[in-house]
Amino acid sequence: AQSVTQLGSHVSVSEGALVLLRCNYSSSVPPYLFWYVQYPNQGLQLLLKYTSAATLVKGINGFEAEFKKSETSFHLTKPSAHMSDAAEYFCAVSKGSAGGTSYGKLTFGQGTILTVHP
Amino acid sequence: DAGVIQSPRHEVTEMGQEVTLRCKPISGHDYLFWYRQTMMRGLELLIYFNNNVPIDDSGMPEDRFSAKMPNASFSTLKIQPSEPRDSAVYFCASSGGGRNYGYTFGSGTRLTVV
Numbered sequence: 098a099q100s101v102t103q104l105g106s107h108v109s110v111s112e113g114a115l116v117l118l119r120c121n122y123s124s125s126v127p128p129y130l131f132w133y134v135q136y137p138n139q140g141l142q143l144l145l146k147y148t149s150a151a152t153l154v155k156g157i158n159g160f161e162a163e164f165k166k167s168e169t170s171f172h173l174t175k176p177s178a179h180m181s182d183a184a185e186y187f188c189a190v191s192k193g194s195a196g197g198t199s200y201g202k203l204t205f206g207q208g209t210i211l212t213v214h215p
Numbered sequence: 216d217a218g219v220i221q222s223p224r225h226e227v228t229e230m231g232q233e234v235t236l237r238c239k240p241i242s243g244h245d246y247l248f249w250y251r252q253t254m255m256r257g258l259e260l261l262i263y264f265n266n267n268v269p270i271d272d273s274g275m276p277e278d279r280f281s282a283k284m285p286n287a288s289f290s291t292l293k294i295q296p297s298e299p300r301d302s303a304v305y306f307c308a309s310s311g312g313g314r315n316y317g318y319t320f321g322s323g324t325r326l327t328v329v
Contacts, residue, residue, distance in 0.1 A: 131317065140219075140306055140320035187258065202248065202271060203318060205258040 099124045099190040103206035111214050116160075116175040118209050120188030123169065130171040131189040131203065132162055141187060147171060158182070183213045219321035221307050227327045233295040236324045239288055240309030248318065249282055249292050250306040258306075264290065276301075297328045 104119035122128055129148050133141040145156025152164040162173045171188060189203040220239040228234050240247050248263040262272040264284045272282070279298070284290040294301055304325050308318040 133318075133320075140322045141308075141318070142320070143317050146317050202260050202263050204260075207257045 099128060099192065099204045101188045101190050101204060101206040103186075103188050103209050105209055106207065107210045107212065109212040109214065110178045112180055113177050116173070116178045116182065116211065118173040118186050118188075118211065120162075120171045120173065120206060121169050122171060122188075122190045124190055124192070126192050129191045130162075130164060131191075132156065132160070132171075132173050133187045133189060133205075134158075135185045135187065135208075137184075144173070144186075178211075178213045180213050180215070183211055185210045219307055219309050219319050221305075221321035221324050223324060224322065225325045225327075227329065228297055230298055230328055231296040232328075233293065234297045234301075234326060234328075236292040236305050236307075236326070238290045238292070238307030238321060240290070240307070241319055242288065244309035244311050244319070245287075246310040246312065247284060247290050248308045248310070249290070250308065251303045252306060252323070253303045261292070261305075294326075297326075299328045302326055302328050 100123045102121045110116055131146045132144040134144050135141045144160050145154045145162055147154050147164045155161045160173055160175045162171050164171050185208045187208050188206040191203045219241055222237045245266050249261040251259045251261055259274055261274045262282045263270055267284045267287055280294055282292045304323045306320050306323045308320045310318045
């Protein structure tokens, strides 16, 4: 079974500061990992995904995440926060394979609300 | 591509009434998922389909909930009878397989049962 734990339900940063949102996963097989963002009253939007290729994954809006197998982590970072980054962020895991085939459902973490102060 | 289309966006209904939520996935996607989001429980997977076949419905709360996917371009989630505790935002998502895996979510249906 797969699961994810997002450390910190709320993170607050100043505009221009580093954004770091933490995600640790548990998986019995090599995982695929994802970060999604949800703005108020909207659906979830894919930021980036790791599918067993490069361990450093770059996504949209300047975000990136690094897969660290030894730490079972997939933390999301952005060098400089912008007011428009304020949203809720979800880490998710699914089964994956070295052949590039994914299986079934995504399991989501509980989400981290990012607040950006002027 | 218009993305995943859900209807209605908002639904207010009285307890005991039947509610039907609709979803049109992205053309060519062979996975379809129904999720429910609440403040208390976060995102919960209710059911998912692969090539129109239900694969895992273990998240469906009880017999009051049912989901169908009669063809590759349409799915419904039905609640009968509805209860106040069903109030939530219901999301549909679709995905391709293999290297194209990665959900695209619809905008959701906000259901309020009074």
